[in-house]
Every structure is written in C-alpha cells, then in structure tokens.
Amino acid sequence: MNPRRRKILFSVIFIVAGVGVATALVLKAFQENLLYFYSPSQIASGEAPDSRLFRVGGMVVDDSVVRDPNSLKVSFDLTDTAHTVTVQYNGILPDLFREGQGIVANGQLQDGGVFVAKEVLAKHDENYMPPEVAEALENAGAEVQYGDYKTGK
C-alpha cells in the first residue's frame, strides 16, 4: 500500500473511532435522560424525579385492577417483581392492557406514593406465538416471560 493510501486509511479509521468515542461519552453523560421509563424499584430507592413528569414501567399485578363503575377512572399496581407502585389513571386504556402485561405510564408521583398517570402505553414483549401454543405453555405451568424491567444498566 502506498503511503498516500495508508494515510487516508488511517484518517478513515480515525474518523470512525473518534466519532465513536465522542458519541459513547455523550451517551454516557445523558444516560439518565435516555431511559424511557423508571422501574418501581428506582422509585422506591428515590432515583425517580419527584417534582416533574416521568414514566414508570412494569407489569400489571394480577387482580390489582380496580375500575370505577361510573367513570373511566382505573387504578392498578405495577411491579418489577422487587417493588410495586400503585397507578391511578383517568382515560382509555390501550388494547393490549391486561393483567400481567407490560405497561409504561407517564405522570407524576404524589405525596402518598401513588403515581397519577396522564397517559398509559402498552409495552409489547418480543414473544410471538399462536394462541394454542400460549395456552399449552400456560397449562404446562410455564409463565410467559415478559420483557425485563431492570433499568439503569
């Protein structure tokens, strides 16, 4: 390889590596802002902001959904298996909302530790299967694994 080409090759490697390192440092610095949601454990340990809106993600606890018969008000518990937070919401829930489903709620933490949501989104997991297979899995006692909610990695 002649010296001129070698020089260009090194500059190319330098550009790619330089941009890579710079981006890695920026992303590292903004790590917290890039989290789309906090987990109930992070709320319990006080990592979540208390004066502004933020999102909390977790699985809806079985038998925790309470609906107000006269309005759209609903309350349910979200868990990441270690900690649980109670969410109150007034509005229409997405199609995929159900007990055991992953949910991301946007709102604010109230003084009593209750999370009042302005918006509730369903987080789909990465599993795809026909209904018969899901049924067979359930009958066999295997729990369908939902996306993990361990954040702050």
Add this chain to the structure above:
Amino acid sequence: MFGPLDKYAAPERFYLLCKSMGPWLSAISLLLFLVGLYGGLVYAPSDYQQGDSFRIIYVHVPSAWMSMFVYVVMAVSGAMGLIWKVKISDAIARSCAPLGAAFTFLALATGSIWGKPMWGTWWVWDARLTSELILLFLYFGYMALQAAIEDRRMAARAGAILALAGLINIPIIHYSVEWWSTLHQGPTVSKMDAPSIHTSMLIPLLIMFLAFKLYFFAVLCMRARCEIIEQEKNSRWVKQLARGGVDS
C-alpha cells in the same frame, strides 16, 4: 488489491456484470416476495395477544434490518472509494442512499401504524425510534450533499466522510433496546438463545428478509448502471454503447 475480484472493479466489467445479474435477482426476489407474503399473511397463525395485527412484522422487520444493512454497504463502499480510489465504489455508495432512505421510511411508517393500536400512540421519543429517525436524516443529508456538490468526485468524497461519521448510529440502533429502557420491545430473532417467535411465524419472516435483500441488490444493479454511465460518460466504451444503442 482484491485478487480475482479486481477485474470486476473496472467500470465496464461491473456494468456488464450488473446488466446480467439484474434480471435474475429481480426474478428470484419477486418469487420470494410471493412465497413470503403468502406465508406471512395466510400460512402463519395469528398471534396469541395481537391477533392479526402482528403480521405487519413481515414488512416492518425486514425493512428495519435492510435500513441498517444498506447504510453499512454505503459507508464501506464510500470508504473504499476514499482509500483505494475504486471507481465503482462511488457509484455503489451513491446508488445506496435513496434505497436505504426508502427502507428506513418504510420501517418508521409501518412501526407507527402498528404502534397506534398496540402501544396506544403513533410515536414516542424512545432510544430505538429516535435513533432510527436519525438514520433517515443521515440518508437525507447524504443525498442533499450529493445534489449540492457539482463535481462528482468531490461529492463522493464528502458523502463518504459523512457516511463514515454516521456509522456509529448503526450499533446504537441495534443495541438501543438493550442499553436503555425503551417502549420498543427487545430483539426477537437475533438474540443469543433461541428466537422467541414460533417457527411457523419465523419461516415466512426469513423468506421475506431474503426477498428484501435480493430486491435491494436488484435495484442496486439498475441504479449503479445509470451512475456508472454518467460517471464514465467520456470514456470510449460508454460512447460506443450509446452509439450502438442509437444504431440498433
């Protein structure tokens, strides 16, 4: 430099190679599209949670994969043009950009259509969606740069540097769902343990992926031929080709 591949790096040889490969790639890709679409829309069972809505993955996932693959092809051939002055690599890089932008747009649009009923929103600013949107802007930037600089070699050089600087976005898109908590779900097919998708749903997906890939190479052949002719318009073989085309 590249051993036996060297002779295909000559613009004329590459032009003829594209010309002979193009129809074959198109035909096989069309066949795979028909098989894959039948498999995805008819043969595959509906999902236990999403019902039939999940079938959008047969377009969404291959286009998202291709959006990243095309970018890598564009950046690598751009780099080869920079370092080794391979003439055809500038033509290849230039042909890639609109195709990659189309795949990226398709991935974003189909994802948005799926997101409304499933998540409850058209769009969220999570790491996966945002980095994919940045990829679309990188393609647009590359295309704008090509259009703005009149001298083709200068344009190719500037474009290659932009493409290389944006290359870091590719691993970010891929790993975004693992590094940060996102609304977008994690990887289904490309994770270490077995894919968490039922085989009857996975096979049509892989066929569709192959169809998309061959479609890309087929269109790349066509676009690269145009680019090469324009680039080499002063060379003898192109003039001969043009004269032959008028005569016959």
